[in-house]
Amino acid sequence: MRRAFTLMLFLSLLQGALAYAALGSSPSDLGGTPVRTRMTAHSLAAATNSANPVVYTVSQSTLDSGTIVREYADANNIVFAVSWSGPTLPDLRTLLGDKFDVMTSNAAKRTQAGHSQLAVDQSDFVIVSNGHMRAFSGKAWIPSAVPSGFDTNTIE
Amino acid sequence: MKFSHWAGVLLCLAVTACGGGGGGSSSSNGTQMATATPVISISATPTATTTGQVITLTWSVSNPPASGCTASGAWSGSVASSGSQNVTAGAAGTASYTLTCGSVSNSASVTVSSPPPTPTVSLAFAPASITTAQTTTLSWSSANATSCTAGGAWSGAKATSGSVTVTPVAAGDFTYTLSCSGDGGAASASAALSVTGTQSNSVPIVIDNGPAGAGGAINIPYVSVTVCVPGTSTCQTIDHVMVDTGSIGLRLLASQLSPTLALPAITNASGAAAGACSQFISGYTWGAVRQADLKMGSETAANLSIQVIGDSGAAYASVPSTCSSAGNNIGTLSAMGAKGVLGVGLFKQDCGGSCTNSAISGYYYACTSGGSCVPATMSLAKQISNPVTSFATDNNGLLITLPAVGADGLTSVNGTLIFGVNTQANNAISGETIYKTNSGGDFSTTYKGKVYSASFIDSGSNGYFFTDSSITKCSGGDFYCPASTLSLSAVNTAADGSASGTVSFNVVNMVSLPSTITAAQVGGPVSGTSASSGNYFDWGLPFFYGRRVFVVMEGATTAGKTGPYWAY
Numbered sequence: 209m210r211r212a213f214t215l216m217l218f219l220s221l222l223q224g225a226l227a228y229a230a231l232g233s234s235p236s237d238l239g240g241t242p243v244r245t246r247m248t249a250h251s252l253a254a255a256t257n258s259a260n261p262v263v264y265t266v267s268q269s270t271l272d273s274g275t276i277v278r279e280y281a282d283a284n285n286i287v288f289a290v291s292w293s294g295p296t297l298p299d300l301r302t303l304l305g306d307k308f309d310v311m312t313s314n315a316a317k318r319t320q321a322g323h324s325q326l327a328v329d330q331s332d333f334v335i336v337s338n339g340h341m342r343a344f345s346g347k348a349w350i351p352s353a354v355p356s357g358f359d360t361n362t363i364e
Numbered sequence: 365m366k367f368s369h370w371a372g373v374l375l376c377l378a379v380t381a382c383g384g385g386g387g388g389s390s391s392s393n394g395t396q397m398a399t400a401t402p403v404i405s406i407s408a409t410p411t412a413t414t415t416g417q418v419i420t421l422t423w424s425v426s427n428p429p430a431s432g433c434t435a436s437g438a439w440s441g442s443v444a445s446s447g448s449q450n451v452t453a454g455a456a457g458t459a460s461y462t463l464t465c466g467s468v469s470n471s472a473s474v475t476v477s478s479p480p481p482t483p484t485v486s487l488a489f490a491p492a493s494i495t496t497a498q499t500t501t502l503s504w505s506s507a508n509a510t511s512c513t514a515g516g517a518w519s520g521a522k523a524t525s526g527s528v529t530v531t532p533v534a535a536g537d538f539t540y541t542l543s544c545s546g547d548g549g550a551a552s553a554s555a556a557l558s559v560t561g562t563q564s565n566s567v568p569i570v571i572d573n574g575p576a577g578a579g580g581a582i583n584i585p586y587v588s589v590t591v592c593v594p595g596t597s598t599c600q601t602i603d604h605v606m607v608d609t610g611s612i613g614l615r616l617l618a619s620q621l622s623p624t625l626a627l628p629a630i631t632n633a634s635g636a637a638a639g640a641c642s643q644f645i646s647g648y649t650w651g652a653v654r655q656a657d658l659k660m661g662s663e664t665a666a667n668l669s670i671q672v673i674g675d676s677g678a679a680y681a682s683v684p685s686t687c688s689s690a691g692n693n694i695g696t697l698s699a700m701g702a703k704g705v706l707g708v709g710l711f712k713q714d715c716g717g718s719c720t721n722s723a724i725s726g727y728y729y730a731c732t733s734g735g736s737c738v739p740a741t742m743s744l745a746k747q748i749s750n751p752v753t754s755f756a757t758d759n760n761g762l763l764i765t766l767p768a769v770g771a772d773g774l775t776s777v778n779g780t781l782i783f784g785v786n787t788q789a790n791n792a793i794s795g796e797t798i799y800k801t802n803s804g805g806d807f808s809t810t811y812k813g814k815v816y817s818a819s820f821i822d823s824g825s826n827g828y829f830f831t832d833s834s835i836t837k838c839s840g841g842d843f844y845c846p847a848s849t850l851s852l853s854a855v856n857t858a859a860d861g862s863a864s865g866t867v868s869f870n871v872v873n874m875v876s877l878p879s880t881i882t883a884a885q886v887g888g889p890v891s892g893t894s895a896s897s898g899n900y901f902d903w904g905l906p907f908f909y910g911r912r913v914f915v916v917m918e919g920a921t922t923a924g925k926t927g928p929y930w931a932y
Contacts (some may be wrong), residue, residue: 257917272722295718295804296726297643301689326645326691327841327890336898337645338829338890340610340822342711343804344645345899346578 230305231279231287232350254334264288264355271298275344279303282355289349289363297344306349307333313349334360394881400427404470404761406463408599411472413453414479418848421461421472422448425703426443429466439473480548483509487542489530493558496532496662500557502540503527509544509551516541516554532559533597553557557828564661565758565784565791566795569766571883571905575604575700581701582882583826583905585766587781589614589706591656593626599659600625604703606785607764607781608824609915611707612714613748614658615642615649615671617695620703627654629677630669632740636730639737640671640748641687642714643726649695650683651675653728653742658751663783665754669746673704681735705824706751707779708762710805711918713747720744753917758784760920761927764823768910771849771872773884777909785914785931793914805928811854811899818900819856821913821930825904828869828887830854835871835887843874843888849912854901859928869906885909 265281275294281287292298301308312327326337336345347363354360406423411418412428424446425433435441438459439451445465453476455461462471485506494500505525506512512522517538524544531728532538536559543552548648567587574581585607591614592599600622605614621627630653638653652675658665673695694700709713715727723739728747730740753759766779800821801807809819811830822883827843832852850871857864871887883907889899907913916927923931 271724273718273724295716296724297690298688299686300691301685308689312647315692325664329841335872336890338898338900338902339645339818340805340820341612341643341707341709341714342716343806343818343820344643345818 230302231290231307231348232305232353264358271296277303278364280349280358282353286353288353288355288358289347289360291345291347291363293345293364295342295344304335307335307348307350311335311337368553369769375758387739389923393521395895402427402429402465402468403588404433404463404465404468406461406470406472408461408472408474410474410699412477414477415453415455415456416479418459419453419459419474420448421451423463423472425463425465431466433463433465435461435463438474450535467516467887469473480546482548483507483544483546483551485509485512485544485551485553486542487544487553487555489540489555489557489706489716492556493560494532495560495564496535497852499529499531501527502530502555502557504542504553506542506544506551508548509546512544513544514540514542517557530557532887533599535559565663565788566780566782567661569607569764569779569781571766571774571779573880573882575697575703577906578604578701578879580879581826582877582884584882585764585779585823585905585908586702587660587706589616589704590659591616591621591625591627591670594628594657596613597659598625602703605683606700606702606705606824608705608707608822609764610820610822610824611642611644611705611708612709612711612750613642613671614656614704614751615651615673615702615707615748616704617639617697618651618674618676619697621672627656627670627672629654629679630746632728632730632742632746634730634740636732636740637677638740638742638746639680639684639729639731641684641690641726641729642671643690644694644749645691647692647694647699648683648687648690648726649673650693651695651746652677652680653746658754660751660781661783663758665749665751666756668751668754669748671748678735679731679733680737682737684737684739686739687729690726706914708750708752710801710915711750711929712753713744713749715742715747716744719747734801741789750917752783752915755783758787758791760787761785761914761916761924763913764908766908768909769883769885770907771870771885773872773877773881774907775880775882777883779789785916785920791914796912797863797865798925798929798931799856799858799863800860800925800929806900807859807930808857808859809854809903811852811901816899816901819903820900821869821903821907821932823905823908825826825902826886827874827904828871829890829902829904829905830883830900831890832889835889837889838873838875841889843886844871845873845875846871847873849873849885856903867903867907883909 231294234362241356267279269277273296277298279287280289310333335348403426409420428445456478458473459474485891487504509524517540538557541554569585586604588599588603630638640653642649644687651671651673654672658668719727719742726738728742729737731737763782784791806818807818809816853868870885874886912930916929918928919926
């Protein structure tokens with residue numbers, strides 16, 4: 209049920225300096241030499257007009273630790289959403305770009321909450337980060353940058 | 365001992381004694397020839413003393429009568445016409461030593477005073493018989509003493525009264541002595557302490573307002589840990605360390621460690637000082653990897669790699685950007701609400717095999733003495749490890765028991781952290797259901813028709829954290845504030861589908877709890893938005909209330925199944 213869109217998988221072992229695309233900004237380098245799987249998705253979500261599909265690109269990287277990082281970029285190659293899942297956190301400063309500071313400033317206000325959840329829900333930035341040592345997952349997006357017709361529940 | 369005393373004085377002959385005034389009556393026998401009048405000389409040394417002390421009397425008699433001389437007063441008997449004799453000073457007062465020779469008498473007087481009182485001392489243990497997991501109090505008191513000195517199993521100068529808490533370092537029988545002295549002499553006493561080894565595989569858990577300076581806490585389970593310089597009895601016990609089933613390894617704030625507790629630094633394969641980062645959802649902690657012997661109950665984890673958060677060593681002075689990229693620094697007393705974290709989750713190391721193969725950001729670092737750190741690999745043996753799996757015994761898991769907490773909450777809660785699963789009578793799985801997890805430690809929870817596949821049990825989460833947009837959130841959005849207590853239920857299913865069961869739970873209004881409440885059935889959302897519900901149900905500390913919850917480590921097999929698994 210999660211894959212409410214078709215995937216065309218292009219496995220490409222890219223050898224050059226592969227860059228992460230930081231959320232909401234131009235590409236930047238996360239470091240390391242992740243193996244990447246590039247996916248291009250055309251949304252076929254039922255609620256949207258199938259004659260006018262949402263076009264975006266999902267780039268998937270697997271970090272050395274095994275954590276999978278996905279980035280969702282629009283037609284202009286601007287990343288509007290990211291997600292991660294695996295035993296370690298990705299470099300959120302790189303992945304979130306200038307939204308990293310939004311995350312940390314909001315987290316600092318949550319002094320009473322526990323250590324296993326973090327959520328920010330603002331008009332220009334949403335992040336859900338959860339899990340625990342050995343199993344982290346999360347996703348973040350910029351609502352204003354999400355392509356029309358894209359369902360954020362499909363971020364995985 | 366010092367006595368002031370006076371030099372002996374030769375008491376001379378009283379006029380009556382010397383003058384022969386009695387001569388006229390010296391003889392009633394007119395037929396005898398008149399004889400010379402005796403002259404008596406007697407002295408006492410000293411002339412002032414205290415009861416019980418020796419007095420030397422010296423005398424001589426000129427012209428002694430044939431009938432001899434007789435002692436009287438404070439002494440008695442017939443004595444020779446000259447000599448000396450030691451006598452013992454009697455009761456306080458003036459002692460008169462009289463010598464009578466014929467019709468002549470003479471005396472020596474000694475002033476006798478009461479002696480300074482003899483010191484007394486008492487020393488006792490309460491209790492006098494303990495296990496290595498316990499402490500006892502040694503109390504002492506003394507009278508008429510001005511100073512005391514310890515001996516035997518303890519040493520040094522001591523006050524003339526007091527008490528100390530004695531923490532045994534080993535089993536055995538120990539004798540503590542105390543000698544006290546004063547003007548009246550010295551006295552000593554001893555007390556015996558019997559320390560028996562124990563198979564104590566448990567330590568108490570307390571849920572209270574947290575350590576001073578942390579700003580208060582709710583639903584944080586604390587234990588005390590004792591860390592020692594490896595192989596020595598140089599140890600420190602640190603209270604208010606959070607028990608966290610959601611992480612791995614012992615992490616202690618450097619600010620809470622004594623400067624004299626010199627824990628050796630761990631180096632990585634290249635010989636560089638090993639720095640450690642740990643990632644939490646809410647941020648990171650950064651510090652040194654150091655080695656300690658950890659003691660809890662009778663369990664010891666020898667040469668355990670731990671993280672010293674905020675270590676003052678120059679090599680760890682700068683936080684690498686790839687560590688701080690996890691968020692905020694939560695390596696503070698106020699951010700953690702604890703002096704440290706005792707991570708006793710389902711795994712043996714915080715990182716595991718990945719870090720032996722690759723230099724993974726956010727775990728281990730090689731640091732130069734100048735404080736430049738880069739990600740580095742770390743062998744399993746040196747990684748920050750689960751203290752439980754590092755124990756010599758009872759190392760396959762643990763059991764946490766906490767009492768039930770009602771809707772009103774409690775101001776303090778006492779529970780037990782028991783090491784081992786099915787290793788002793790107190791940690792047997794009996795009637796609890798086993799929930800296997802996946803490789804990340806997660807199982808599945810179904811709540812209101814939705815499946816959350818990455819659910820987990822976490823004593824380090826201070827509430828139930830789950831998604832339910834129908835529940836009113838408190839101001840700030842971190843917790844739920846339902847108008848009245850909610851009775852809810854969910855179904856947990858083992859990751860391999862081998863078991864499932866319904867969990868009933870309550871959620872109370874967080875804000876309406878009195879500020880003195882430290883344990884309550886509170887919950888909160890995982891997300892600030894209804895647009896995303898996350899993929900997990902976090903069964904935080906309230907889940908433990910009224911339950912026996914077992915953690916069985918990865919690779920450990922007991923009760924017919926191999927961990928990682930939960931049983932409750």
